Amino acid sequence: MQPRNMSMSGVVDLAAVKAAGEAKTKAEQARAEAARTGGAGAVSPAALVIDVDEAGFERDVLQRSAEVPVVIDFWAEWCEPCKQLGPLLERLAVEYNGRFLLAKVDVDANQMLMQQFGIQGIPAVFAVVAGQALPLFQGAAPEAQIRETLDQLIQVGEERFGLTGIAVDPEAGAPGAAPAEVPAGPYDALLEAAASALDANDFPGAIQAYKNVLVDDPGNPEAKLGLAQAELLGRVQNMDPQAVRKEAADNPGDVDAQIAAADLDLVGGHVEDAFGRLVEAVRRTAGDDRNTARLRLLELFEVIGPEDPRVTAARTALARVLF
Numbered sequence: 001m002q003p004r005n006m007s008m009s010g011v012v013d014l015a016a017v018k019a020a021g022e023a024k025t026k027a028e029q030a031r032a033e034a035a036r037t038g039g040a041g042a043v044s045p046a047a048l049v050i051d052v053d054e055a056g057f058e059r060d061v062l063q064r065s066a067e068v069p070v071v072i073d074f075w076a077e078w079c080e081p082c083k084q085l086g087p088l089l090e091r092l093a094v095e096y097n098g099r100f101l102l103a104k105v106d107v108d109a110n111q112m113l114m115q116q117f118g119i120q121g122i123p124a125v126f127a128v129v130a131g132q133a134l135p136l137f138q139g140a141a142p143e144a145q146i147r148e149t150l151d152q153l154i155q156v157g158e159e160r161f162g163l164t165g166i167a168v169d170p171e172a173g174a175p176g177a178a179p180a181e182v183p184a185g186p187y188d189a190l191l192e193a194a195a196s197a198l199d200a201n202d203f204p205g206a207i208q209a210y211k212n213v214l215v216d217d218p219g220n221p222e223a224k225l226g227l228a229q230a231e232l233l234g235r236v237q238n239m240d241p242q243a244v245r246k247e248a249a250d251n252p253g254d255v256d257a258q259i260a261a262a263d264l265d266l267v268g269g270h271v272e273d274a275f276g277r278l279v280e281a282v283r284r285t286a287g288d289d290r291n292t293a294r295l296r297l298l299e300l301f302e303v304i305g306p307e308d309p310r311v312t313a314a315r316t317a318l319a320r321v322l323f
Helices: 010-017 019-036 056-067 080-095 111-116 143-162 186-199 203-216 221-236 239-251 255-267 271-284 287-304 309-322
Strands: 049-053 070-075 101-106 125-130 132-138
Touching: 049 070, 056 070, 056 101, 056 125, 070 080, 080 143, 101 125, 111 186, 111 255, 125 239, 132 143, 132 239, 143 309, 186 203, 186 287, 203 309, 239 255, 255 271, 255 287, 271 287, 271 309
Parallel strands: 049 101, 070 101
Antiparallel strands: 070 125, 125 132
16 A cells, blocks of 8 residues: 555644534643642653553553553554564654654554544554644555654644653653663764765765664654755755745745755754744645745754754744644
């Protein structure tokens, strides 16, 4: 089955349904009760991936969705694409460190759940946020698409329902158990070579070196940041700043012109201007143009880093114009 990107359409529906306010109230009540009773405490990374059946669905999915978005992976042993998607989702659940919980449902053993969600084929991935269900995507989607969808899901959970995720303690688990160690991987030489290429303005060389790291370690933060910087610098290297800015000023509806100007803004240190320009481009466009502007904005977020308050503010602005 070919991947089918649902573009978070369920989130749009979630914003529109009248039950959203009630769901938010229930989520707040559940969190207040958890705080009053001391909560469940931090969990181990292994607890971020759970097997769920019909009997435990209300407890493990609906109730947990009041504190963290729950992503549901509908799969079966005979499904070959499921064998590709499942391990990827499990790895991302650990990497996202408690920002979402992954619930795996074997459709052969849980036909009723499959029917209730209206699933026509697997793998199929849904989410439940504050008791509200929404479709994410169907098929073995590419990792980049899955990451974007998860980021949007998490942002909506935070913005609309105040879901901040669950605390994760790598030492939690069996008494005396040592935290699992993540293999570092032999990347030092590649990262050093990439940094040297970047310093020498060899942007194609730096881009390739960072990509070589990310092939084996897609979540490597140093490589992700370096790649975003190298690609940005490579794009602006041969630009005529005066011509680019004039084109953007003369053609406010030209997405390519706005993207080029945003790249120059960021390189020049005008971070808020770059982000604001692309948020506005997303707001005023539709279809492929809107998606192109949105994707470039996400790339520029990588250059600055997710913890930067300017990125946080821009993500909030982006969510407003999208949803």
